[in-house]
Amino acid sequence: MINVISTLLVISHSILFVSGDEHTHTYTDKEEVVLWMNTVGPYHNRQETYAYFSLPFCIGSKSEISHYHETLGEALQGVELEFSGLEIYFKGNTPKTVYCEATLNEEQLKTFLYAVKNHYWYQMYIDDLPIWGIVGEMDESKNEYYIWTHKKLDIGYNKNQIVDVNLTSEAKVLLKLGAKLPFTYEVNWKPSNIKFEDRFDKYLDPSFFQHRIHWFSIFNSFMMVIFLVGLVSMILMRTLRKDYARYSKDEEMDDMERDLGDEYGWKQVHGDVFRTPSHPLLFSALIGTGYQLILVTFVVISLAIIGELYTERGSLVSIGIFIYAATAPVNGYFGGSLYARMGGKVWIRQMMMSAFLLPALVCGTAFFINFIAIYYHASRAIPFSIMVAVVSICTFIILPLTLVGTVLGRNLAGQPNYPCRINAVPRPIPEKKWFMELFVIIPLGGILPFGSIFIEMYFIFTSFWAYKIYYVYGFMLLVFMILVVVVICVTIVCAYFLLNAEDYRWQWSSFLAAASTAMYVYVYATYYFIFKTKMYGLFQTTFYFGYMALFSITLGIITGTVGYIGTSKFVRKIYSTVKID
């Protein structure tokens, strides 16, 4: 079994990280340098992209290249590199050369006009360095549209490595029927002092990401955490101590007195707190997935901090998928053991649900958006081969690993060693004040956690939907940890109030109260869509809201699980110290 798994891991690893020559990033003089054409799309929406050659640009004359490379992560992000056909040789200057000449027919004219009117940009890569260029220019007063036909590449090199690229677009030609477009290029090599390690620095935007507001918000959240932790521990200590005192006094009274006395509060529900919540199957699948996602988030962010992953296209997504697959046993272990403790019988069904909950959600959303993308011919459409790869990762890696985890979890941690016995008959939940109802407590629970992360959300959204490279993963890790602490504090308080109101349904309510953070994030995403982006149309709207829903759901599972873990520790603690006859 283990053998099979390790073989599969190796295979999946090689699917995920197909490497090529460009990975060494060193060149000898006159060695071939490949200019890759990536995508073209409107400037105002970085996520709406089409293949570069979907516009009637022409390909250069060179047809053979010595290597090709693409990773799963790239493909999932809609990166589909095509060779430009231009001859570029390391340190070999190319004077202005015509690589093809096109005469515009009606259809091509219409396409180019559309692109220029919508501020289309295109993107290229040379030695993994991104290059952006604008398609054309318009003169609205005269209602004239131009296209840039000359690409001037200034490439800086440091010893045997490429460290800098500038593109200048020149020679604009008026777009009209029958116009001759001589597409030309030019390459100038210049020695540069930029160090290879620093070559991505010019794409980063410290004045945006390290803005005072960003630092301030983190400082703010941090203070909030300290305040909250202090407050929560103080209140709980005091009230709990009072509760214990009251309960121990009760014990000294005889039964008669006790019946007349004021018996109320969380101790009353000791026979029900560890009662299995409704929908145990779904609940344990969510918690298992949550444990896994927490681990994946933590590992990916840490790797991003260490490895400066932004310098390689798609590597973050590839690594994310790889780590998700590799951590599947965690999901099985925690989901399976929880299900066993809750006395669940259909553990195989529970395991399947645990394993496929998130993949099904992600694939379902991606599939739906893909349909629309294919209809619009966008380059976001995910190739069929990639879908097959994803499905096989799910069935041949994630499922067996989840099985291993589930079996381990059921056997090692499947015993329900609760501190209190569960009564045979469920206690009725008494009438409560309106603000103690679940539909009030649950949405209230998300407010503070959302408050601690929403500025970071702005930076993450902006880097995803606009031309910015996110690189401040240290901030992200900090915010993630702050979020965890805030969520735990808030859900513990919620659970305490609920239990005091003799409502013992703390499992789902702590999960949902924490997960409601994601609901606010989604509302914020809607706000962001309306006021901060310039997207429009069916494709862009579904794309945005589809992926944002996925993001929010994932976040919701993470925060929900964090809330549940914190609360269950708390509940266990308070009921284990109280003596029950």
Ligand SMILES: *[C@@H]1O[C@H](CO)[C@@H](O)[C@H](O)[C@H]1NC(C)=O
């Ligand atoms: C690219 O442009 C920048 C800013 O104008 C300049 O400092 C740099 O030297 C240019 N690089 C090359 C290789 O021409």
